[in-house]
Amino acid sequence: MSGTHKPVPRIDTSHEHCRAIAETLDRIGDKWTVLAVGVLEQGPLRYNEVRRSISGISQRMLTLTLKNLERDGLVTRTMYATIPPRVDYELTELGRNLLVPLRSLREWAVRHRPAMLAARKRFADKGRSARFGQRAL
Amino acid sequence: MSGTHKPVPRIDTSHEHCRAIAETLDRIGDKWTVLAVGVLEQGPLRYNEVRRSISGISQRMLTLTLKNLERDGLVTRTMYATIPPRVDYELTELGRNLLVPLRSLREWAVRHRPAMLAARKRFADKGRSARFGQRAL
DNA sequence: CTGAATCCACCAAGATACTG
């Protein structure tokens, strides 16, 4: 292990790291993926159980979201040839690993998102007052 | 106040966390935001420095991305009325805080994304063999 | 140099209806 005690001293040798993040975000940054992962956190669910757990999702988008999660090895899909048919979805190890950065993101959202929204509001107000010559609306 | 005192204080107690994540992802999950934050990690940069640091970005998208970051209090925008004009962008405290979950995401990407891509490939191959009657292509 | 403005292509995602 030659001399180097810490193999990760520098964070950003180039922006290929950023690209890795961006690509990951491109995958999980759609409208429903993290919600699906979230509701599956507690354990396996049937198709319609997932559906009911994510209010507002359409059948089409749920099917697409789950299929993509299965394709990427983040959830398993288990069919039971019963009548009526039954399909269970469950997070894989890989999928559960994803919960770690998601929790980190949640942590940021809980702690700092209010400040962000406040800044957004200030920005909007500033823009409005500028457009109306510094006069309150 | 007849009967109904509280319309509905709790919307989704367990999954509102997922919504918070989803909303955050909706904000930073676009094509360029994390890349911009990433290149600004090392310190303030001028407009064209950022531009050159993010290969492939158009003027329009860079301007939009930076403006949104400024609006949400994640970066500061400092104009110098010189000729030629100069504008510096720099991460705020809020913006630097965002680096924490982003690093967590990068950690996942580095460690687990190869497995995800492998699963995706297996899935594609499986689909192909299925469509061609179990025969290798 | 640092943008703003305009036009346009593409695709994610919703609505709806149908199927095994």
Place this chain on the structure above:
DNA sequence: CAGTATCTTGGTGGATTCAG
């Protein structure tokens, strides 16, 4: 119950041009 198939649309982002 667990999906597919088809159509439609709003928004994201690219290319180009104009401006202070």
